[in-house]
Amino acid sequence: MKTPSKETQAAWRALLSVSKSLVESIERDLKAADLAPLAWYDVLLEIEKAGKDGIRPFELQERLLLPQYGMSRLLDRMDTAGLIQRETFGDDRRGQSVFLTPEGKAMRDRIWVVYAGFLADRIGGVLSETDAVALRDLLRKLA
Amino acid sequence: MKTPSKETQAAWRALLSVSKSLVESIERDLKAADLAPLAWYDVLLEIEKAGKDGIRPFELQERLLLPQYGMSRLLDRMDTAGLIQRETFGDDRRGQSVFLTPEGKAMRDRIWVVYAGFLADRIGGVLSETDAVALRDLLRKLA
């Protein structure tokens, strides 16, 4: 049987526990500030980056690594919350294009205040620029 | 507003996406082999490490970073699946001690075959020992 080295196992355990702790931490911060969760931020950001033509749900799925049904329901909730709009368009009547509402844009901005603080504090405050680059490079090897 | 550097943001995005992808990947492998999910493995391992006296649920919560109700229900399911046993004991009649059944031990062993292969392949195969140590150290700074 293939057996991973102690170093491999230690790196993996650190990866699991650190990412879990950090995600839970930022999610708590967002909830405490009455803001939407991280997944919503990612969607809001992608839509905003897409610009005035909006973006197709299936493109969002691919970029954010969500399953199709997951994105469908996430967009449902964000729509209900008034943060996005979905419009069918003539080109392909199966599809739709997703846009931010002003409230969606405002929500992204408010989340970013908390999120940026978290990143600057919990990551920027702990890792030097050199460390951050090294970490990113090591993680990329795993991708 | 505090703004995290580009390097900080890139490291964070890599951390999020790599840990997510790897976890989904091992979960898929386990499911494909008809085995229990990762969280179950962690519990089975901790119980086994605890030895013949078993382990208390609240100790499992602390070690595995699960909320109390999460561990309570996880143990319910594992009990129903016949992998563990819970016994109340005289010392503190609020509490209980958790033990592996033979099936639980067997499940842990079978999961480890898949899990070890995954780690050796997807991490050990990609990172040198030096890389693995460096990654672990960088992640520890974030903990």
Added chain:
DNA sequence: CCCAATATGATGCAGGTGCATCTATATGCT
């Protein structure tokens, strides 16, 4: 000794996720 505070674990409810499947439209092969 008694009562408030604390610790251990369980549970009702609302909401989120995975899986399979469904509907509707578009494309391609003959």
Added chain:
DNA sequence: AGCATATAGATGCACCTGCATCATATTGGG
């Protein structure tokens, strides 16, 4: 054109998770 296949997105169902709260047992202060 006609029909099989593929693509975009929605949804029913079972299960899982978070939150609040509960029940029970223990501890500590007066």
